[in-house]
Amino acid sequence: MSHSDHQTYPGINLGDIDPRHQQRVETAQFGFWVFIMSDLVYFGLMFAIYITMIDAQAGGPGPHELFDLRSLFAQTVLLLTSSMTVGLASLALKYHLGLGRVYLWLVATLLLGLGFLTLEIMDFMNMAAKGGVPQRSGFLSAFYGLVPLHGLHVATGCLWLVILMIQMRVIGVTDQIKSRLMRFGLFWHFLDLIWIGIFTIVYFGGLAYG
Amino acid sequence: MDDKHAEHARERSRYIRGFLFALALTLTAFGIGHLYGPQTPYVYLAIGVLGLLQLIVQLAYFLHIDRRRDSREDLDLILFSTMVLLIIILGTVWILGDLHMRMQMGMQM
CATH class of the missing domain: 1.10.287 (Helix Hairpins)
Structure with missing residues (x-):
């Protein structure tokens, strides 16, 4: 128990490394938190614009014609599950359960992320087929400014994960790679937090007030 | 072990x-x-x-993130960002909502 107290972050063994190295890793991790919070402010602005634009449908198709709750539910479950698998990957790394296990959870995360993106793009295509394109109304511009921004983050995360797995293979699991994986985990969990806001405010909020 | x-x-x-x-x-x-x-x-x-x-x-x-001492810095950062975010979002919704209402009033006159 005693040594879990000073391990703030999961996914890395800092127990037997010298304190200076640990300090550096924690500083990098905190710096990444700062990046995430500034990204959060950007998302917050897009949410604010969306809320003020819910009414501005200009006679175009609104939430009731465009949103598909079944697909939304599937996307939510996929992303939530991937948030757990990335956590399990970091635990497999932390407790030396073998690289096979680490890759297994990381590949699962990647597939779940790609599944999420596939469903999301299908949704956008269905919306566009019903006339729900960004230039149709202020409401739709705000929608397409926010939801695909999150999708772009997920796509970037998938690319990052692929690069990380290649690096693990080529460089090996060094302390630096472990610390990168830790930051990836943070980024990925953050994307799921944003998604809670999206399905609650954009989709259900749109249906309730649009 | x-x-x-x-x-x-x-x-x-x-x-x-x-x-x-x-x-x-x-x-x-x-x-x-x-x-x-x-x-x-x-x-x-x-x-x-x-x-x-x-x-x-x-x-x-x-x-x-919890109230343990060693994750306190992260929590402080999150709380501060949340405050900035709330000011931005509530301020935007308030001002633009008000503007929207006044525009509607103007059109009825």
Whole structure:
């Protein structure tokens, strides 16, 4: 128990490394938190614009014609599950359960992320087929400014994960790679937090007030 | 070795419990949204509260943010960013909402 107290972050063994190295890793991790919070402010602005634009449908198709709750539910479950698998990957790394296990959870995360993106793009295509394109109304511009921004983050995360797995293979699991994986985990969990806001405010909020 | 084993089991069960909590909250939100429709009074309020709860669950179980001393800096950062965010969002909604109302009044005159 005693040594879990000073391990703030999961996914890395800092127990037997010298304190200076640990300090550096924690500083990098905190710096990444700062990046995430500034990204959060950007998302917050897009949410604010969306809320003020819910009414501005200009006679175009609104939430009731465009949103598909079944697909939304599937996307939510996929992303939530991937948030757990990335956590399990970091635990497999932390407790030396073998690289096979680490890759297994990381590949699962990647597939779940790609599944999420596939469903999301299908949704956008269905919306566009019903006339729900960004230039149709202020409401739709705000929608397409926010939801695909999150999708772009997920796509970037998938690319990052692929690069990380290649690096693990080529460089090996060094302390630096472990610390990168830790930051990836943070980024990925953050994307799921944003998604809670999206399905609650954009989709259900749109249906309730649009 | 046994110590490590027990700790691993403890941390893993933390992720799994977090996942199950979050899944239950998601199911409830979608369930009441589907059954009653989000336009029904109080249903959207309930969905909002469930979303907020899920945010807290994920922060605690996945991102390990709690009131322990060593994660205090992260918590401070999150709370400060949340404050900035609330000022931005509430301010935008307030001012643009007010503007919208005045524009409507102008059109009726």
